[in-house]
Amino acid sequence: MPAKDESDRASTASTFHNDDYARFFSLSLDMLCIAGFDGYFKHLNPIWQPTLGFTIEELMSQPFVSFVHPDDVASTLEAAGNLSSGRDVVTFINRYRCKDGTYRWIEWRSASIPERQQIYATARDITQQRAAEETIRRQAAALMELSTPLIPISDHVLVMPLVGTMDTLRAKQVLDTLLEGVGRSRAEVAILDITGVSVVDTQVASALIMAARAVRLLGGEVVLTGIRPDVAATLVGLGADLSGIATCGTLQAGIGYAIRAAGNRGGTQR
Template sequence: MRKKTHSPGELQQELVKFFELSLDMLCIADLNGCFKRINPAWQATLGFTTEELCAAPYVDFVHPDDRDATLAEAARLTAGMDTIMFENRYRCKDGSYKWLLWHAHADFQTTLIYAVARDITERKRAEDMLKATAAELTRSNDELSQFAYVASHDLQEPLRMVASFLQLLEKRYDSVLDEDGKEYIHFAVDGAKRMQALIQDLLSLSRVQTGVRPLVPVDCAKIFRDASDNLRIAIAEADATVTCDSLPEIVGDNVQIAQLFQNLMDNAIKFRGTGAVRIHVGAVRRPGAWEFSVSDNGMGIEPQFFERVFGIFQRLQTREQLPGTGIGLAVCKKIVERHGGKIWIESDLGRGATFFFTIPDKKPGTSG
């Protein structure tokens, strides 16, 4: 069966139909900057008639702030370079402006420019709203972090005074206090100390969010030694064995990386099981990042709590069972995220837990 062939005239009619039906703004312009032919989408988008748009140089319809860039792009076209993903604003008949996205090609045999523009005004409006929302969220978070820092800092001294005077009261009037009185003072002192610990942890959390320092080379082997030294009393009391792989040098905030290691190691000691305590810090090279792990043989965590433990004030045990404020792992998560990494858990209840985190490669001097 022979296929039907189309005459040049029929092909021309088909192309004209596509030209007329396109929702995108199609145009043909000369190298002098005037439209020679435009499709109906132009009038539908801008409101000007075909005659009005073709009667003046197209740059006359361009937003004044975009004219230099538009003329520069036109010069690129006449130099033989295609226009790809160029954006500018065109005036509508009602005086408003529409954002257009352009692709264009110059044909030097016909000395004409063939171009297609798409109305992206709604997309640009959505992008502006997103930027404004993000800026407002950043401002709000900064204010909240600053408030938390100031409030926590200002609360420390009154609490320290309360605890000190209660202890002085207990010491000076020990002989006249009955057992109930001593117990009440003990409860008050304990409450003040727990509040001080909570404030310290809140300060740590706010410092992660507000204390942006340039990233520097960090020797993780030294960080591990320093963390082990800081935790030596807790390690000795738990009779724990703490080991590590050969740890790399990374680029990060050295103060926060030290806090991250120490918090995770302290967490492993705190949530130990009944047997001999073993803690191991490892590191594996991944594409574009180092992946660290802090493993223990402690009590472990059930899978449904893997995400919850990283929330602020989230605890799986009561204060009577284990001390703590429920902020330590939230601080770890903030530190890792500030460095552009991820943190997660693998664990079985009663068989220990491994906390993994990644620190992506970065150049010294950049910010997290």
């Protein structure tokens, strides 16, 4: 009797295990798969079909790399090679073709058992997440562009009014926008107005000096305006080398200086 009881319990446990596995595999909201080292899917759970539009049979009838975006094939084969060597692949992302010809971004977490020549993976459709991230990136870029406007006030004079705080990213944006604008317009003088910059520290001073030097390399001149008494004291305290940079207390005074300076240059095209 004890032997029979143990056999019954083992049979029940096996049945439960198989049923539980099948239920988990079929109900998972993530895409689950078992693939062979031969490059074909061996088992796929049902969520694959509504995600990509292909039937399970269609997905298993071709090498899985045939569904991968051409630009992602090399990295996918590299990841498969790592798995074949027994190395886990975590947070791998590629694009899979849908039946309608579009592509979905898929994030993978995979492990393998080399002796069985099989790969076990979970995959998640992150297309909406990627689209949201791209929207945020574009909005951030647009806001950054608005935060560093470059305004032409004559054929040879540009003004960049700066407002708010200046960090490393914004300093780079200021420099890039300024150089691109001066180079494109062939401006003689560029005015950097810091009236609205809340804090002038070493980072801001360094960014201004770098911008002035870069514009000089293009044959132009930088005028710094909006220097308040507290800003002047800060710049002196920091030992900022503003030699070669014309300074004016107000934007109006800076514009007058810039127009005269451009006139003295003869408004010639560099």
